[in-house]
Structure formats: C-alpha cells, structure tokens
Amino acid sequence: MYRNEQKRRKLDEEFEQLIMDERTRLLQLRSPWIMEDISDHIRGWFAEFYAATGNFHPYPDPVKNGTVLVVIDETMDVGAFQESLTKKPLTSEEKKKIKDKKKAEKRKMKEKLKNQKMKDAKRRKKLKDAGIIDVAYSIASSKPIVNIEDTMKQFSIDWRNVDEYLNKNHGPIKAWVTEQELDVIHHELRELVDEYMRTVGPAKGDIKMVVQESMLGMSEFDIAKPKSILLVGPVNSGKKLLCNIIASELDAVFINLSPEKVCNFSQDMDMFLHIVMKVAREFQPTILYIEEAHRVFHKKIPPEEKDILPTLLAPYIQKKILKPIKKSDKIVLLGTTSLPWMAKPLLKRNFQKILLIPKCDYGTCFLLWLDLMTENAPEALENYAYSALAKIMKAYNSGDLANSVANTLSVSRKMRLKAEALDPMEFLEYFLTEMDPPLFPPEDKLMDKFNKWFGASNKFEKMRNAAMAAKMAKQKKK
Template identity: 85%
Template sequence: MYRNEQKRRKLDEEFEQLIMDERTRLLQLRSPWIMEDISDHIRGWFAEFYAATGNFHPYPDPVKNGTVLVVIDETMDVGAFQESLTKKPLTSEEKKKIKDKKKAEKRKMKEKLKNQKMKDAKRRKKLKDAGIIDVAYSIASSKPIGIIEDTMKQFSIDWRNVDEYLNKNHGPIKAWVTEQELDVIHHELRELVDEYMRVEYELLKTALAADQDEPYKPGKVKNKKKKKGRKKKKVIDPTGDRTLSSLYHELKDASVIEEVSHRDFNEFIADFNFVADDTRDEDYLTTVGPAKGDIKMVVQESMLGMSEFDIAKPKSILLVGPVNSGKKLLCNIIASELDAVFINLSPEKVCNFSQDMDMFLHIVMKVAREFQPTILYIEEAHRVFHKKIPPEEKDILPTLLAPYIQKKILKPIKKSDKIVLLGTTSLPWMAKPLLKRNFQKILLIPKCDYGTCFLLWLDLMTENAPEALENYAYSALAKIMKAYNSGDLANSVANTLSVSRKMRLKAEALDPMEFLEYFLTEMDPPLFPPEDKLMDKFNKWFGASNKFEKMRNAAMAAKMAKQKKK
C-alpha cells in the first residue's frame, strides 16, 4: 500500500509538471494570437452596431462575464437595441411597479405549488388509509445515482478513443492537458482584453458624444464581488518538521497500521431474504428481517463514497452480531477491495500511546488523510464505551479513546475525504448509549438462514474436495446446522477436512456426523448454536437504535390503539 502511494505521488508530480510546461508553452506560442482574435471580434461587434444604429451597444460588465455574452449571443440584437434607443427611460415609480408585480407573481406561483403539494399529500393519505397503493406517485430519483450515471456517461465519451494498453507507465494524456489549459488561458486572456477594450469603448463613446454635441458621462463598472472568506486560524502542525514516510513507518512499527490479506466480497458467502413479503401479515406483527446477503449489499453501497465517486457516505459504521458471524471478515474485505490503509485503533493498540493521545491521534489523522482511502478500525467497539470495565480489561485502558472519537476523529473528516471509522461488536448492550451516537450507520448481522447455510456448505466443501463431494447432501446439512454462525461452520469444515481425511475420501465416505463431532467432542466446552434469547437480545438493542424500527413500532401501536377503540 505504501509503495502504491509513493508511485501515485510520483505520477501526480509528473502530471503537475506537464501542466506547468504545457501552460508555459501555450502562453508563449498562442497568447498573442488569442488576444488578437478576441480584440478583432469585439471591434467587429462595435462596428456592426455603429453601422446599423449609429451608436454602440452598452459594454457588458465583468459581473455578467463581460464579452463572453457577445460570444454566446446573449446581448441585444440590432433591432432590440434600436427600440431601446427610441424608448423613453422608465421613471423610478414605474421601475418599482414592475418589480412589485414580479414579486407578487412569484409569491402567487409559490402558493399555488404549495397548495398542489398539500392536495397530493392528502389524496395519498386517504388512499393509504383505505389500503390502496397509489402507483401513479413516483419517487424522485436519488441525487447520488444521477451523479454516478453522469460520470459513467462522461467516462464513456472521454475514453472512447483512448487505448490504455499502449500506456504502460500510466502517463498523462497530453492532448487532454493541452485542451484544458487552452480553455483556462482563453478565459484569463479574455478578462485582460476586456479591460483594454473597455478603454477603447469609452474613447469611442466620448468621440461620438463630441460629434453630436452631447455630454457624456462614463457609467460605473460593476465588477464581481469578491467573497469575503473567514480568516482561518493558522493551524500549528506539531509534526511539520517530519516527513510523511517517517509518520507512516512510526505507526507501522507500532503495529497500528496492519497489512490486510487479499479478500473479496465473493468470500462473504450469503443469500438474500426472498420470503420477507410472504411472511408479513396485515398487522405487521410477523416480519422477517434482512438476510446476510441484504446486509452485504448495504455494506457495498455504503462504500461507494470511498471510491472515485463523489457521493455521500457515512463517516462511521458499526457491525453488530454474535461471535464468528463474519464481522471481521467484512472489515477485511472492505479494506482489501478498496486497497485502503488499515489503521487499527482497538484498545490493545491505543493503550500504548496513553501518555500523549493528542499527538498520537494527530499522526493517525494526518496519515489517514494523506494515504486515502483509509479504514480506521475498532475491534469490539463496545469496550471503548464500557458501562463498567471488567477487571481483566483494566490493563488495556479500554475507554481511553472514547472522549476523542467525536472531536479528534469524526469531526475532522470532511465529506470529500475517503476515510471511514469501522467498528465491530458482539456485546453492544455492555456499552453506554454513547456507542450509538458515535456510529452513523449501525448494521446487525443476522443469524444464518437456510439459503446462506446451503451456499456456505456447497462452497466450502467443493473448494476442499471438488470431485469427491460434488453431489453431497448439502441440503440436509444446511437444514440441520443453519442455526450455527458462518464462522463456526467454516472452522468445522477446515478442521474435519484435514489433509489426511481428504486422502481417505475415496476409500471412506464422509459421514455428516463428523462435522457434528467437531462441535460436540473436539470443542471444550461443546459449541452449540446461539440461543434464541441471545438473538432476541441483539434484535431488542438494534431496534432501540434503528429509526425505521422505531417508526414501525409507532405505526403498530397506533394501529392497535385504533382497533381497541373500534
């Protein structure tokens, strides 16, 4: 990852150097011709109006982009200008009346739209109360989706005729740089020529007024207002005298930055919930929640903002679920898929920097910002917000990071930063409510269903012994062991199908009881599936932190109250 970042920096420097060189070349060779072309165009515009009307069109102000209006043909034509010369100027009262009329029309239109929206909302409510779905009502498309579609269209246009196979060193495309710099230079030179031509325009107007024996007073030039930005406080960088390389290696040597093995989303084997709608009754009392495949899809969508697409993303995500349910695997997959720097901020790592947490977090965030995309990881995040610290955890000072998360980690992350705080927890109820407030998106990893369990057995078994176990009784295994967590099943397969057992497969068929023996005899104490009480505890905690679950409960309560009244 570090080598990739160094290579990226080198390519960026070469790109910046090419832009500077190309800009210098274009300024030397093309700027005199560009300025002459712009001047000739504006003088031709003067001559056109003088020949037709005997006068000159008002010179566009810089606030309206100057003579760019002439290029895009947004000035008055000769006929309209001739009419404006013969028309009497409006009095201040007439101007005020026109202004008030426009305001009244605008207000009336706003009121009309508001009333229309209210009518539509009332109509939809009546239909909803009657149990009718309004299929004519269409939801507006998502803004991020629109950005992605526009980006993809532009990408297909830009790269249509570019063959990257010949560009082995990933060098910049010079034709694009030339085109972009020409556009920038043209705009800069037009502003400069506008100033000179305004002087020429004023001389022409003065000469015309002298010929007609009329007084002439130059009008005020309306320039673009400069935005008054707030004076930013100078931030003193305590590590300003150190290189990024030294900061990176300091965290690497302390094992805070970890190497992540290559994993992809295909390794998180999961199926979608296809029966939720079939099991939902009229009173919404029985609703099957999402399956692991649905959670996997939500995680993938949440990570879109960590890519090149400039779309909204959560600053922090918490994965909740029983031990061995695949939380850590998902975190590794995310880091691997993004090729992100993986910074571990778990209590075991952070406690070594308890003497100067401000400096430690400053280095972490500086490295995270410079080597984006970055994953900030907290394992078993409930420990950071413990209600009561267990005696065995007192040595690692688990709550040391808690006061710094909002101010030092989440607040400095900007919308454009490709940084996310990723946490896991298997005991969320042991943490204070502050845990929920520090994570914007909380996802509960559900227990395995039949579909996920079947796919898991099929993939793990055929991967270990593809020929001997091609037609095994996977359906039966999935039905019997679907209550176990996916990590437990993976461990069972890995332990049972050892090298020696694989060698005996053709002579001695694999008995399904061998997988159960791993859980019941080889594990001490025996490993059983998570109890329903435990999953209910997860669902209860998650329901209290999920706004949609709260809305559903409120709707159910309102419906039950209505039925009681009847």
C-alpha cells in the same frame, strides 16, 4: 424381446440418473441465486404496494401456495386492498346472509345446468329416433378422445423442434429435464423463501446490500456516506470477515484502532491520532477499524481488560476522528461488537449507522458450504450433501461452520480421503463430540437480546413501532 427389454431398462436407468444429476447440479449452481431472485421479487412487490397504498399487503397464505399468488396475479389490487382497510368488519348476521345468498346462487346455477342438460338429452333423443347421430357431442363428451387430442397437441408442441434422427441412441433430452427440474426446484425454494419471509428479519444478503450502498461514497462516486458504521452480532457471525471483505474490495488501507493496539500510545494520544488521520487522508480510501467496540465505551471495565486501557480512545473519537472527516474524504470508522449492551449509550452516538448481523439462512449457509468445501476438498462430498448440510446447520454462525471445516479436514484427514470417504456427519460431530462443552447454534434468547438492543438504537425501528402502536390504538377505537 429380451434384448429390447434390456435396452428399455438401460434407457430408464439413464433417464433416472440424468434427472438426479441435473437436479443436483441445479441445486448446487442455481438454488442460491433463485432464492435471491425470489426474495428480490417479493420485496419489490411489497415496496410497490406500500408506495401506492401506504400499507403492506398481508403476506399470502401458505395454504394457497404463498407468493405463487403474486406471480399469477391473484392477490388483492390496490383498490380492493384500500377497500378492505376502510370496510367495517361484518357481523355474524351479515356473514350468514352472504353465505345463504351464495348457497342460493349455487343452487340456482345447478338447477339451470340440470335443465340445460335435460333439453340437450331430449334433442339428441329426437335426432337418434330420426336416425341422426350427433358426432360432435360424442367426441366432445368422450374423455378418452379429449385426452388423446390434448396429448397430440402437446406432442406437436414438444417435438416440433426435436429431430429424433440425430438421437440414434434414443437418449433422454436434457433440455426437458432441466426445464422440469428447474420448475420443481423453484416451487420448493419459493416455499423456503416464504417461510423465511414470514419469520424474515433481514438475511445476510440484505446486510451486504446495505454495506455496499454505504460504501459507495468510499469509491470514485462523490455521494454522501456515513462517517462511522457499527456491525453488531454474536461471536463468529462474520463481522470481522465482512470488514476485511470491504477493505479488500475497496483496496483500502486498514488501520486497526482496537484497544490492544491503541494502549501502546497512551502517553501522547493527540500526536498519535494526528498521525493516524494524516496517514488516513494521504492514503485514501482508508478504514479505521475497532474490534469489539463496546470495550471503548465500557460501563464497567472487566479486571482482565484493565491492562489494555479499553476506554482510552472514547473521549477522542468525536473530536479527533469523526469531526475532521470531510464529506469528500474517503475515510470511514468501522466497528464490530458482540456485546453491545455492555457499553454506555455513547456507543450509539459515535456510530451513525448500526447494522445487526442476522442468523444464517439456507441460501447463505449453502454458499458458505460450497465455498469452504471447494477451497479445502472439492471432490470430498457428493453435490447433494451441500444442500443437506445447509438445511441442518443453517442456524450456526458462519465462523462456526468455517471452524468445523478447518478442523474436520485436517492434513491427516485429507490424506485419508481416497481410502476413507468423507461422511457429512463428521462436520456435525465436531460440534457435538469434539467441542467441550458441545457447541450449539445461538439461542433465541440471545438473538432476542440483540434485536431488543438494535430496536432501541434504530430510529427507523422506533418510528415503525410508534406508527404500529398508533394504528392499533386507532383500530381499537373503531
């Protein structure tokens, strides 16, 4: 007995450890992709609904399990939604009548069931008095028997493909654990996705998708593309990194036209830009890059920037750079800015496509931590810590997180890893104690400022706001 008890305990511990290990593995390897799949499915559902009705379906209520309703097809269909838009709101009297009617129907149904039960009871009593037992009723009405039958059915389904003779040590079946944990993780992540969508502005994955689509014309595909793109976002939000990634993926020539580089050729700008465009055309694909492009269109030049003549390039961009770019040319002007409101409106007119880099979300932050730690110290942290770090620090900019890892995992700290285990709190201490003053995530006021500027520069945002205002005015009249 003691030996069996010891074995049972050991098997239970192994099973619990397997669940923990498998959950950690799935969170690490699958959670970002699961979140992306859920997000794509929700966006697709909204897009289909909008294409059919011209309106967006209300976001499913979190109390009713959110977008789980979309999966199980319990949201309004197109007909019901259109009817809800045209239907006038009910008065309090009409609501009371409907409520009373439902109560009456419920009462009537309850009375009908009660009468049916009484008839059945009388019939069984007559049979019992005659010495006849209704076995079918006894079995169907017995909860323990029903539970046993359900368990046996489920047992036959679960174990039909499992050969226990091959499992001599009675170890846990990993496939079942994986399936169960995936289901739990999927529900947990769907709640997170729903939360982001309700609050969603775009995520960094959306920006990546838009940039990729814009860059298709820079590859072998002969399709339309913007001549100029501006990436807008806070300092350290990953704008320059994204530009370098684009250049790397396209295997493009990267020509820096930032003010500190261009000022060296102020004596003959015409010749300088002639040579730049000639090189750009000869070595296509080519990216012409301007860092902090608001400086080129400064409203007022700061004293510390006067030496680099920041606005020197401004008069030449349209005539000497954008106009010579033909549709077939694989050349694009790519700019970044963290202070777009410091520039004149000319900034907007010189960039055909403007993209706002959003705040980091959980999925992006998780992948970032995973990549940074894999590159610097792959075995320094337990796998579960990545998820915790992503949740705690998701509001920080991606560049801030990269700096945290680089500074925390210095050469001396890496040398001490075997003797002194790494504590996830060390990364947070970098922001709060080592930085002077402490570094906090971008304030909501700053992000609101970016959103306001972006909204004023985005024609689709203007059209959307105008349509929403017209819709609200129409509803008020009704």
